[in-house]
Amino acid sequence: MTTTTWTCSELLRGESSKSYALIVVNQPIRSDLLEKAWKSAKIKLCADGGANRLYDIDSEKKYLPDIVKGDFDSIRDDIRDYYTSRDVRVIQDKDEYSTDLMKCIAEVPEDYALVLLGGLSGRVDQTVHTMSLLHKLHREIYVLDGESFAWLLREGRHDIQIDHDTMGQTCGILPVGIDSARVKTKGLKWDTENPLVTIETDRPVMWTCEIRSPL
Template sequence: MDRLIVEAPEPITLIGGGEIATGALAEALALAPKLVAADGGAAAALAAGYRPQAVIGDFDSLSEDVRAQLPPEALHPVAEQDSTDFDKALRSIAAPAVLAVGFLGARVDHQLAAFSTLVQGHKTPCVLIGETEVIFHLTHEVALPARAGEVISLFPMQEATGRSEGLEWPIEGLVMSPVGRIGTSNRALGPVRLLPDGPGLLAIVPRRLLAEVLRALRLDFRQDLRRDLRRG
């Protein structure tokens, strides 16, 4: 059973042990000041001058030196080996949203694992921050103030459909699939609205829209929470 380790009323920054995009950690912390590390991300946090409030993972990438710099109560080992540390951390966090840095970069296999984790149905929505783009699981209608000519990509992790407004090539009527039609390198004509019919689509949008993406995901989280409370 998943164990809730971190619970917060505001978004959380999650740092991993991969490459951190230029300025991404400071940008994330400005929007989500509470810092949590996934395993080896604790070393990256300390190197950048930050101390994570919690470290979650199987600890196979956490050196004794790093452990010695952290209080024992901040260390939360999750022993199972059937998931990534990114997945372990997301399963253990309850917050309106997570901004994740250090999960993209040189290791393509790590990036693919991160994309897979995004669409696993975690209750807390998550945004991966890259060098020039942010990536999130499109599960609800999202409106973004894109500029004409900006690239707005949709990548299906499973068969998926949806609708769009403000894209040069609308997606309505298309069936997207990772082994068929995909929706990368689309372009905005101006502000866009993306309306998925179900789960499975990754939205890849300019990094300058991070705050707007976070606002949209927080709103979705609150709406889902209210719906769950009514059902309860």
């Protein structure tokens, strides 16, 4: 059985050993989480109204994305003009068959891991869309959303490195989008007390863990 090792806790420390692309979606932003994820990412994008969220929380105006993209039914005109004036690629895409998030993902090279800042809170349709993409896209995708860090574990064995400086004590294994799964775990004792968690599953399941506050 092939084992996948997950070392992505570096995202919560502002470090990177691989190529990450950060996509800011139109949901509330936790400032310390933004700072760490921004440092880890090589490419930064805002999905339409995500540009509003980034601009409003960026009091020092130190965060400039590489790309702002969407159908632009949410971005404010002044913010669109601001990022344009700062030489950010501002791309309007009116395609009605793709969401703003999908439009941004299309801009990211296939060999980059995707990091979504937001996507599991707020509107129910947006949350379901995020979870659907985790299943449909055979790419490495992580979701950082307020209190939770989540990604999909596909069939097989997974070794997850736990960083107790950034991750809290609670975690979850969720059979989202499937009727059932046979799951075997090692390293869990109600909460995550160990530095390594091993999970074997015969169906895709979502793994979530708590993000400490503050980071």
